[in-house]
Amino acid sequence: MAAIQEPTVTFGVLNETTTDESRVALTPDIVTRLRKAGVSCLIEHDAGIAAGYVDNDYEKAGARVLDADAIIAEADALGFVGRPDEGRLAGIKPGTWVIGMLGSFTDDQYVAALSKTGLVGIAMERLPRQLSSAQSMDEMTSQNSVMGYKAALVAANAYGSFFPMMTTAAGTVRPAKVLILGAGIAGLQAIGTAKRLGAVVTAYDVRPASRGEVESLGAKFLDLGLDFSAGQGEGGYARQLTAEEQAAQQAAVDEKAAGFDVIITTAKVPGRKPPLLLTKAGVDGLKRGAVIVDCAASELGGNVEGSSVGTQVTDGGVTIIGAPYLSSEVANTASNLLARNVADVLAHFVRDGALTITPGEELDDALVVAGRPDSAAQAGKA
Numbered sequence: 070m071a072a073i074q075e076p077t078v079t080f081g082v083l084n085e086t087t088t089d090e091s092r093v094a095l096t097p098d099i100v101t102r103l104r105k106a107g108v109s110c111l112i113e114h115d116a117g118i119a120a121g122y123v124d125n126d127y128e129k130a131g132a133r134v135l136d137a138d139a140i141i142a143e144a145d146a147l148g149f150v151g152r153p154d155e156g157r158l159a160g161i162k163p164g165t166w167v168i169g170m171l172g173s174f175t176d177d178q179y180v181a182a183l184s185k186t187g188l189v190g191i192a193m194e195r196l197p198r199q200l201s202s203a204q205s206m207d208e209m210t211s212q213n214s215v216m217g218y219k220a221a222l223v224a225a226n227a228y229g230s231f232f233p234m235m236t237t238a239a240g241t242v243r244p245a246k247v248l249i250l251g252a253g254i255a256g257l258q259a260i261g262t263a264k265r266l267g268a269v270v271t272a273y274d275v276r277p278a279s280r281g282e283v284e285s286l287g288a289k290f291l292d293l294g295l296d297f298s299a300g301q302g303e304g305g306y307a308r309q310l311t312a313e314e315q316a317a318q319q320a321a322v323d324e325k326a327a328g329f330d331v332i333i334t335t336a337k338v339p340g341r342k343p344p345l346l347l348t349k350a351g352v353d354g355l356k357r358g359a360v361i362v363d364c365a366a367s368e369l370g371g372n373v374e375g376s377s378v379g380t381q382v383t384d385g386g387v388t389i390i391g392a393p394y395l396s397s398e399v400a401n402t403a404s405n406l407l408a409r410n411v412a413d414v415l416a417h418f419v420r421d422g423a424l425t426i427t428p429g430e431e432l433d434d435a436l437v438v439a440g441r442p443d444s445a446a447q448a449g450k451a
């Protein structure tokens with residue numbers, strides 16, 4: 070970030086509109102960091118409280134604490150963990166930048182609402198993650214790391230036995246057998262955490278490259294005897310499997326899953342509905358007392374058939390926890406990381422003391438989903 074004398078851009082953060090969100094898109098240390106980039110910060114009363122920051126922490130760092138209307142009236146850019154709901158969007162003045170997880174891959178209507186209100190939409194989910202200069206802006210990576218760590222703790226907590234082997238005077242308890250499906254950023258953290266708790270961990274991912282990463286953490290790679298390597302997605306990411314491939318994968322996962330006590334699923338394909346990995350037959354084949362944590366559960370569906378956000382226990386005694394919210398449960402650290410990601414995206418767009426979009430610049434082209442200077446030409450890409 071280039072140091073300049075007086076702030077010329079104003080960044081505001083409001084309370085999140087989702088009720089169960091504890092994270093905040095600005096933390097006190099980031100107020101100081103942004104000031105050096107020429108940005109002054111405004112924050113709504115109590116916006117940081119669930120993440121462990123009181124108003125005075127922000128004031129001491131140099132931010133002004135105001136009510137939402139005053140922030141909306143003054144801010145050039147507003148930052149969110151998620152996104153403002155459409156009701157709030159309508160009250161934001163035209164020309165304001167809205168930075169957050171905007172859901173732009175799956176919600177065209179929302180992107181259209183941003184454009185219609187005359188707002189500039191900066192979609193954190195569109196960050197080109199392979200770009201080394203953009204790594205400090207990568208909210209998917211920072212939040213998925215937190216989620217994977219917490220998923221292992223949630224699974225251990227819900228499981229009715231120990232994760233580690235334990236020898237006691239009353240007998241020896243065998244270690245839990247944990248299966249992680251999806252060994253990306255979240256899956257690798259879940260592997261590491263479950264291993265540190267003493268479980269015997271096995272993991273699977275559709276990307277052949279993940280085998281080495283899984284094994285380097287001391288876990289076993291689950292061989293389904295299927296090869297999806299032809300056609301791995303762009304930039305090393307998973308691609309969506311064909312219907313036949315998915316059916317073969319589900320049958321193999323369902324069969325292998327029966328030997329595990331705990332299953333944590335984290336599999337996603339960028340911009341798509343999460344793949345269904347474990348069907349109802351697979352869930353029914355698990356032992357009574359088994360625990361599943363489905364981090365991909367959402368209104369689009371999850372990795373486990375029948376999972377939904379929250380906890381349910383099947384007739385066969387299997388606990389299924391649909392838990393896409395887990396990074397919010399480690400709100401302090403998750404916010405510290407996320408606020409840095411958002412601030413670095415904002416600072417990227419501060420040029421010569423103003424928020425500026427440069428058409429043709431790689432990050433700008435990727436992140437701006439509404440309000441581009443060349444929006445007529447780009448309309449089809451958003």
Ligand code: NAD
Nearest residue numbers: 198199251252253254255274275276307335336337339344
């Ligand atoms: P993600 O959250 O989109 O997906 C999670 C995992 O699910 C991925 O590993 C994916 O391969 C897996 N998956 C998808 N479909 C599956 C299926 N049908 N069966 C089993 N697994 C399936 O991705 P992520 O975890 O954020 O990142 C994925 C990869 O991208 C990782 O290898 C990560 O190291 C890499 N990455 C690279 C950069 C970079 O180059 N700077 C940045 C971030 C991530």
